[in-house]
Amino acid sequence: MRLVRRRLPANGVDHELIWLVVSVTAGAMGLLAFGFGFGLNWPRCPFLAITGFPCLTCGATRATIAFLHGNFSLAWWWNPLAFVALCGVAIFDLYAVAVLLSRSARIRIVDWTSVEKNFVRIAVVSMLAVNWIYLLSHRERF
Numbered sequence: 001m002r003l004v005r006r007r008l009p010a011n012g013v014d015h016e017l018i019w020l021v022v023s024v025t026a027g028a029m030g031l032l033a034f035g036f037g038f039g040l041n042w043p044r045c046p047f048l049a050i051t052g053f054p055c056l057t058c059g060a061t062r063a064t065i066a067f068l069h070g071n072f073s074l075a076w077w078w079n080p081l082a083f084v085a086l087c088g089v090a091i092f093d094l095y096a097v098a099v100l101l102s103r104s105a106r107i108r109i110v111d112w113t114s115v116e117k118n119f120v121r122i123a124v125v126s127m128l129a130v131n132w133i134y135l136l137s138h139r140e141r142f
């Protein structure tokens with residue numbers, strides 16, 4: 001696995017632009033739907049309603065609200081993995097704005113070995129499992 005910096009080819013997919021637009025649009029839609037009181041109720045978790053146990057994403061909405069208010073410890077408290085994901089999106093969005101405005105080379109990860117791919121897969125599944133154990137151990141919050 002290597003990190004390389006490449007210019008975007010003329011016919012290349014502009015991942016930075018696409019994912020920046022997706023994340024900003026999703027955030028704006030969330031704000032419009034739930035933040036400004038357009039009569040929509042806060043989403044209720046069907047898994048929690050049926051089983052009484054929090055799902056993998058329970059607390060993510062409240063973590064996002066806390067994150068957007070700058071209360072990072074509360075965001076972590078509600079859902080640590082959502083907090084990590086929000087940090088990743090924020091870092092990516094800052095990077096995307098910087099490379100789009102400066103028209104500079106893009107960072108790409110290339111030449112993944114199968115061992116590295118498997119390591120990442122196991123790490124992701126482990127993070128999901130640890131996060132769910134955390135949520136289950138604090139289920140009285142939900």
Ligand SMILES: [Zn+2]
Pocket residue numbers: 045046047048054055056057058059
């Ligand atoms: Zn849930």
